[in-house]
Amino acid sequence: MTHQGIQQFVLPDVGEGLTEAEILTWHVQPGDQVDVNQVICEIETAKAVVELPSPFAGRVEALLVEAGETVPVGTPIIAVDTGGAAGEPRPEPAPAAAPAEPPAEEKREPVLVGYGVKSGATKRRARRRTPSAVPxxxxxxxxxxxxxxxxxxxxxxxxxxxxxxxxxxxxxxxxxxxxxxxxxxNQPQPSAPRVPEPAAPAPAASPAPERDVREERIPVKGVLKHMAAAMVDSAFTAPHVTEFLQVDVTKTVKVVQKLRQRPEFADVKVSPLLLVARALLIAVRRHPRINASWDEANQEVVVKHYVNLGIAAATDRGLVVPNIKDADRLPLPDLARALTDLTEKARAGQTAPADLTGGTITITNIGVFGIDGGTPILNRGEAAILALGQIRDMPWVHKGKIKIRKVTTLSLSFDHRLVDGELGSKVLRDVATILEDPEEMVLAWG
Amino acid sequence: MSDSTVREEPELIQLLTPDGEYVPHPDYPFEPATAQVRDLYRDLVLVRRLDAEAVALQRQGELGLWASLLGQEAAQIGSARALEPQDMAFPSYREHGVAWCRGVRPRDLLAMFRGVTNGGWDPYEHNFHLYTIVIGSQTLHATGYAMGVQRDGALGEDGTAVITYFGDGATSQGDTNEAFNYAAVNNAPVVFFCQNNQWAISEPNDRQSKAPIYQRAAGFGFPGIRVDGNDVFACLAVTRKALQHAREGQGPTLIEAFTYRMGAHTTSDDPTRYRTSAEIEEWRRKDPIARLRAYLVREGKADDGFFDAVEAEAEKLGEQVRAECRALPDPAPLDIFREVYAEPHRELDRQRAEFADYLASFEGAEGAAR
Structure with missing residues (x-):
């Protein structure tokens, strides 16, 4: 490993059983002087973003892994010229931790506790006795x-x-x-689930993808991977039904403006979404079975007597659906504050993992994209999701005359295994009625 | 979110303000003699340096794991410097400052986190029990030991007291509450020293306990005190009094050292996922070392020469710890068969022989396993 004072730092397992990490940023460049324990880069593992301190002092010879790359534990990531004496003399036997030069195929298998198992560990040396070569x-x-x-x-x-x-x-x-x-x-045999190669000349079946500028290949990982799995699971498990309803929300818009003037709401964002959330919470109170989930294993419908209200949020990293715990118990100003916090955290990428689990019903605000309605896919494990469309001026029959009113579209998808058309319709109709006349809300909340 | 229950902020015993002002307390006499205060400062700085080096070594693949004590130095140094040599301490796994005061060599601490030993030191050599990873179970060990002290008749003015260290998370464990109860009914000479660092990994204190932790002692029938855990004077004075109380046969005390874990729970944890930088900033202003330094300067008890010398000593300690850690030998594969049972027996011999055979079955393994 040491060539005339050049030392390589191999990616350590910084989190008990991790197998790989992504190099996020380098803080040093070739030619830079580094000290022992000087932070040289940031890495992101499945558990955390951490800084790596240099184990050597010397001059950076080369960065062996580019920022943005994900590499297995044990990969050399940086070479430092320690100039022989100037470098840290490394006592020869330090085999317990990062091995100086791991065999190419060595990697750690994740285990529940401990540091993972090196799958290569038993391959270091050949056994004398060959195992019985018998299936x-x-x-x-x-x-x-x-x-x-x-x-x-x-x-x-x-x-x-x-x-x-x-x-x-x-x-x-x-x-x-x-x-x-x-x-x-046994690869070529069709026993393995593989698509057989076409026998005919394979036209551009798999040209070197990086050279083709007309296509881009985005690795499916992180939020994207999670979104894809959740959507496939939900869409192909729960039979979805979506209903639509146009609503005159002129009064709701006025209430929003009034609330903004009130001291209780001085430091929080008040938007129609807040009142839609409250309207949905009231509808849930009247129709508890909309706030439920399907327990396939036990063949039971689980009705939740609490509401963890999910709010779908578009972030730089993709779709996340954090939820407000016990939203049904929050006074309106607290609900407003929780909504504000939740969206800010989601945008900043700081949503706590606990906020992403345990949701019971969800609202998605597609109006912010200038859209009226859609057929939202249920958040996994929930029975209903309400989409709020844009609010726009529309000609509307109001008290027998055509007036310009504030109108929006509500779309409610529900899981038809446990929510029938009557229940879904009642919930949607209730939300709409409350938004048409928000006084309902005051009376309903009691 | 609103909570209708009003949580009273309780009285905190504090002798040294965050600005470094010494405020005497009538119930907890403390004479800040220059030499002693300078020693405390040195302890705090060296232990922080040791901790920082261990974190770096973990990030470099030299340790499997490390639980940082950053921010909790005063709670540990203050309480541990209150111990008499004959006193016995039962730590959790973050008590590097207590280990330091009890004379455990840093490399022996690191050996455990490097995975080359299952223990690391002789508990009786330092009157410092092995680190306990299982949350809260050391409170029962300490209570049992204290009951033994009691039965040995080793109480009195120069008797033996026992102290056990645990975190706020451990107060949710059955073991800890059982220990409280046993210690109370038996009037055991044990001090329960809880470092409330506000976070049980990612669970904040107010989601673990409705009442302040120190108040829990009252329900079990012994006194509980909350002390400023970032104030080394207060931690020392309060612990000394509680130990004396125990030593003289007056039973247990619960001390809640109100402090903050400035770093991650362990090197496997990422605290930015669950707490805000504003909260950390608030606690940074209460830093235990900064306030003691401010006191030393304010009182003219130390000059730059002293601070520089401590700094240089800390650097040297860091380098020493690094070199010693890397030089720690791996245990031989068969050692484990010597270290589990006090005496050999046939089944163990059989297992050792089988494992030795297995090791020898590799090519070029002649004698390598011994």
């Missing part, structure tokens, strides 16, 4: 396959029949590597 199925009459649950999962994912795998672990246990090896060796 498990030939042992005895019945098929006995020995494999740990994660290995079984891997085999399932790769479409590998464990009975055909040659075990290499002690006492004939099939390891992760056995499964992978088997999968690789």
């Amino acid at each position: 498990a199925q030939t042992v005895g009459q019945r098929t006995v396959v020995l494999a740990k649950p994660p290995v079984r999962k891997l085999a399932k994912d790769l479409g590998v029949d464990l009975r055909t795998v040659v075990p290499s672990g002690p006492n004939g246990v099939i390891t992760r590597d056995d499964v992978r090896r088997h999968a690789e060796q």
Whole structure:
């Protein structure tokens, strides 16, 4: 590892069992002098964003990983010329922590506790006794396959029949590597779920993607990955029904303006969304079964006697749906404050993980994009989602005459497994009635 | 969000204000002799430096984990400097400052977090028990030990007192509440020293406990006191009095040191996800070292020469800790068979032989496993 005083710093596992990290930013450049413990870069792991301090003093020779790249633990990320004597003399045996030069395939497998398992650990040296090269199925009459649950999962994912795998672990246990090896060796066979290559000339089937400027490939990770999984899960599990209703919200708009003048709301944002939220909370109180979830395992409908009100928020990183805990118990000024906090935090990317779980019903404000209505997909595990459209001046029949009124569209999607058309319609109609005449709200809240 | 319950902010014992002004307290006599105060300052600075080095070593892959004490130095140094040599301390896993005062070598602390030892020091050599990772269980160990002291008749003016350290999160554990109760009914000579650093990992204190922690003692039938945990004078004076109380057979005391964890829960945690920078800034103004330094300057008890010398000593300590940590040897694979049971037995021998065989089955492994 040391070439004339050049030392490499390998990416450590900074969080008990992490396997990789993304280099966010470099704080040093080649040619810079660094001191021991000087912060050289920021990395983001599955758990946290942390700063890495340099273990060496010297001159930065090269940055071995670019900012934005995700690399496995054990990858050299920076080379520092410690100038021989000037550098930190590294005592030879420090094998417990980051190994100076990990084998290419070495990586740690995440475990529940501890620092993870180096899968390469038992591959360091060859065993003298070769394992019995016999698949498990030939042992005895019945098929006995020995494999740990994660290995079984891997085999399932790769479409590998464990009975055909040659075990290499002690006492004939099939390891992760056995499964992978088997999968690789049997790759072309259609037993693995793969799309067969077209036999005909494959026109631009997979040209080197980075060279094609007409397409861009965005890795699916982080918020995007989460959104995709949540949407697929929700859309293909819950049968969605969406209903629409146009509402005259002129009075609501006036109430919003009045509230803004009041001292209780001096330091918070008051918008029609606040009153829509309150209207929905009232509707939930009248129709508790809209605030429910489907428990497939127990074949039960779980009616929640609390409302954790989700608000879909568009952020730089993508869609997040933080929720306001026990929103049904908040006085209006507190609800306004909670809404303001929640959106600010979401925009700043500071939403606490706890705020993203446990939602019971959701509002999405598509009006901010200048849209009237849509068919929102339910937030996973919830029975209803209300979309608020833009509020605009429309000709409207008011007291028998055509007037210019403030009108919006409400769209309510619900899970038809547990919410029937009657219940969904009543909820939507209730929200609309309250917004048409917000005095209802005052009376309803009591 | 509104909460109808009014939570009274209780009285906090404080002898040294955040501005470094010494304010005597009638119930907690304390003579800030120059030499002693300078020693306390040195302790605080060195322990902070040791902690910072350990965090850096973790980030460089030399330690598996580290639980930083940043911000809690005064609570630990103040209380630990109140201990007599014969007193026994039962720490949790963040008590590096207490370990320091009890003479545990830094490299022995680091060895545990590097994963090369399961313990690290002889508890009886320092009268400092091993770190306890299970939350709150050391309060029961301490209570049991204190009941033993009582049964040995080792109480009296020069008797033995026991102290146990835990965090605000541990007060939600059954163990801690059982320990409170046992200590109370047995009048055990134990001081429960709770460092309320406001956060049990990501759970704020007000979501763990409806009443202030120190008030809980009253329900169990012994006194509870809240002390400014960032005030090394107050921590020392209050703990000394509580230890003396215990030593003389008057039973347990709960001390709630009101402090703040300035860093992450451990190196695996990212506190920016659950708390605001405004809160950290507020506590930064109450920094335990800054206020003691302000006191020393204000009273003319130390000059730049002294501060520079402490700083240089801290740097040296950092380098020493780094070098010692990297030089820590890995344990031999078969060591574990010697360290679990006090005496060998046949099943253990069989397991050792089997594991030795396994190690020897690798090519080029001749004798490598011994």
